[in-house]
Amino acid sequence: MRLTLEFGGGLELLLKESVKLHQVDVTQKSGEDKVTMRDLLSWVKGNLIKERPEMFIKGDSVRPGVLVLINDCDWELCGNLDAELEEKDMIVFISTLHGG
Amino acid sequence: MAAQVIRTDGATSDWIHGEIQRLKLEKEQLENRISALESQLHTSTSSSPVAKIEENSSCSITDGSTFCANGSSANALSAEMIYRYSRQLLLPDFGVEGQRKLSQSRVLVIGAGGLGSPVAMYLASCGVGCIGIVDGDTVELNNLHRQIIHTEAYVGKPKVQSAAAACHAINSSVKVVEHQGLLHPSNALKIVNQYDVVVDATDNLPSRYMISDCCVVLQKPLVSGAALGLEGQLTVYNHKGSPCYRCLFPTPPPSAACQRCSDSGVLGVVPGVIGCMQALEAIKIAADVGEPLSGRMLLFDALSARIRIVKLRGRSSACTICGENSSFTKEEFERFDYENFTQSPMSDRTRPKLSLLPESARITIKEYKEVLDKSERHTLLDVRPVHQFKITSLPNSVNIPLTDLEKELPKLGSMLNDSSLYVICRRGNTSQTAVQLLHQKGFFSAKDIIGGLESWAQEIDPKFPIY
Numbered sequence: 001m002r003l004t005l006e007f008g009g010g011l012e013l014l015l016k017e018s019v020k021l022h023q024v025d026v027t028q029k030s031g032e033d034k035v036t037m038r039d040l041l042s043w044v045k046g047n048l049i050k051e052r053p054e055m056f057i058k059g060d061s062v063r064p065g066v067l068v069l070i071n072d073c074d075w076e077l078c079g080n081l082d083a084e085l086e087e088k089d090m091i092v093f094i095s096t097l098h099g100g
Numbered sequence: 101m102a103a104q105v106i107r108t109d110g111a112t113s114d115w116i117h118g119e120i121q122r123l124k125l126e127k128e129q130l131e132n133r134i135s136a137l138e139s140q141l142h143t144s145t146s147s148s149p150v151a152k153i154e155e156n157s158s159c160s161i162t163d164g165s166t167f168c169a170n171g172s173s174a175n176a177l178s179a180e181m182i183y184r185y186s187r188q189l190l191l192p193d194f195g196v197e198g199q200r201k202l203s204q205s206r207v208l209v210i211g212a213g214g215l216g217s218p219v220a221m222y223l224a225s226c227g228v229g230c231i232g233i234v235d236g237d238t239v240e241l242n243n244l245h246r247q248i249i250h251t252e253a254y255v256g257k258p259k260v261q262s263a264a265a266a267c268h269a270i271n272s273s274v275k276v277v278e279h280q281g282l283l284h285p286s287n288a289l290k291i292v293n294q295y296d297v298v299v300d301a302t303d304n305l306p307s308r309y310m311i312s313d314c315c316v317v318l319q320k321p322l323v324s325g326a327a328l329g330l331e332g333q334l335t336v337y338n339h340k341g342s343p344c345y346r347c348l349f350p351t352p353p354p355s356a357a358c359q360r361c362s363d364s365g366v367l368g369v370v371p372g373v374i375g376c377m378q379a380l381e382a383i384k385i386a387a388d389v390g391e392p393l394s395g396r397m398l399l400f401d402a403l404s405a406r407i408r409i410v411k412l413r414g415r416s417s418a419c420t421i422c423g424e425n426s427s428f429t430k431e432e433f434e435r436f437d438y439e440n441f442t443q444s445p446m447s448d449r450t451r452p453k454l455s456l457l458p459e460s461a462r463i464t465i466k467e468y469k470e471v472l473d474k475s476e477r478h479t480l481l482d483v484r485p486v487h488q489f490k491i492t493s494l495p496n497s498v499n500i501p502l503t504d505l506e507k508e509l510p511k512l513g514s515m516l517n518d519s520s521l522y523v524i525c526r527r528g529n530t531s532q533t534a535v536q537l538l539h540q541k542g543f544f545s546a547k548d549i550i551g552g553l554e555s556w557a558q559e560i561d562p563k564f565p566i567y
């Protein structure tokens with residue numbers, strides 16, 4: 001499944017070469033015909049995160065202070081970890097900023 | 101162009117008399133204002149760490165002085181107001197009604213820094229009735245690249261004083277209240293309660309939780325902006341069904357995720373952009389026009405020139421502060437320890453110094469200077485990131501950033517050749533982590549230089565650049 005991922009608010013620093021935008025192909029787990037946010041998070045952790053994974057993941061979800069957006073919509077409105085993803089979805093992970 | 105025509109024919113002498121009367125009245129008001137400020141100067145010289153509210157500086161705007169005394173209706177704008185605000189009065193969506201509401205509104209700007217600068221300037225210029233400004237800091241030269249309300253003449257002076265003077269220089273008809281000092285749970289209720297709209301232009305996590313909680317308790321809309329590096333974020337909390345900060349972030353992030361402008365850097369125009377939009381949202385709410393950015397968040401990425409506006413969750417019924425079953429009271433708010441809750445300080449000045457190492461593994465900057473003076477054979481390892489090393493460094497220091505240290509250990513080993521090893525960074529925190537790692541990897545002679553390059557500049561060479 002082809003997805004576009006974007007990391008911001010400093011989360012990109014945890015990835016290889018600090019790139020914000022990623023076009024990725026995520027494969028469904030065997031026997032499953034869908035990809036959920038839960039699957040995507042473990043895929044990101046295994047394939048994109050280069051350092052300090054605890055700054056991205058806590059338990060089976062994202063760490064506190066990270067907003068997750070599926071097609072520009074808060075994932076809380078789409079089912080959180082159980083949200084089912086579709087081809088060409090855009091998922092944004094953004095760390096909240098406090099500076100000023 | 102908008103040149104004012106001076107009519108000199110006899111038929112308009114009445115008009116001239118009227119104008120003279122009006123100007124005299126204005127002059128009197130200005131003189132009153134000057135003497136009030138002069139007396140404030142004499143009474144507020146003792147600076148307390150927490151903002152005090154002066155009894156004569158409450159944000160009441162009921163004197164009606166901004167309205168025309170002899171106009172056809174009590175709500176009519178004065179001639180001066182019509183002229184000053186003509187370009188926004190011409191907007192059908194804003195108009196006289198918007199201006200009238202704006203001039204009767206009271207907006208609190210918390211933080212007179214990178215975000216608060218454009219906020220306060222635009223609120224003053226557009227004619228908000230009363231602007232309160234809270235800040236406990238003084239103006240520093242390294243603020244001026246982004247905190248555009250301040251000027252060189254105010255370096256060393258309180259930011260609220262500088263900001264209030266700038267607002268007055270722009271528009272002497274708006275009331276500006278100076279709340280000198282840090283906003284704290286003990287004074288926040290009393291200050292915030294005097295205003296209709298609150299703008300969070302602070303730079304730290306505990307203040308953001310505190311201000312949001314305070315706005316929930318007092319039922320005030322909160323225009324919240326943040327900027328760091330080349331990114332900015334903006335939303336309106338606690339307004340028209342939108343969530344509060346705690347609905348979105350019930351648990352604070354780990355303190356390692358709380359970067360500051362003084363550590364990570366910020367391009368001045370980025371908080372400028374977000375601050376301008378905060379002013380816009382505050383004006384929209386105060387004048388009751390348009391659609392506020394509540395329930396939505398604006399994400400700004402300056403480097404790629406991208407703006408994204410996303411839909412947020414609504415108010416959470418389970419929220420411990422604004423939820424249905426919340427019993428969060430004013431008393432609890434006043435007792436809440438926000439710095440402990442977030443494990444993060446409200447002010448840069450109260451940042452705790454890291455202490456990871458035994459004394460035997462550390463030396464002072466003066467002791468290091470003696471090492472240099474005696475020409476003792478040694479290696480000076482600078483563990484800051486490469487881009488910081490490029491800003492300034494001590495001669496003969498070797499740069500291996502902490503993030504690369506582990507994989508560069510063989511190189512370091514061959515360089516050392518039994519000489520002693522001193523480790524330095526900007527302020528003496530990263531260097532301690534580095535020395536800890538070096539000890540674990542067998543480099544037992546590694547010693548941390550306490551206070552880093554900042555103490556070199558303070559104690560040894562005052563000409564050494566500080567950033």
Ligand SMILES: [Zn+2]
Nearest residue numbers: 344347419422
């Ligand atoms: Zn809430």
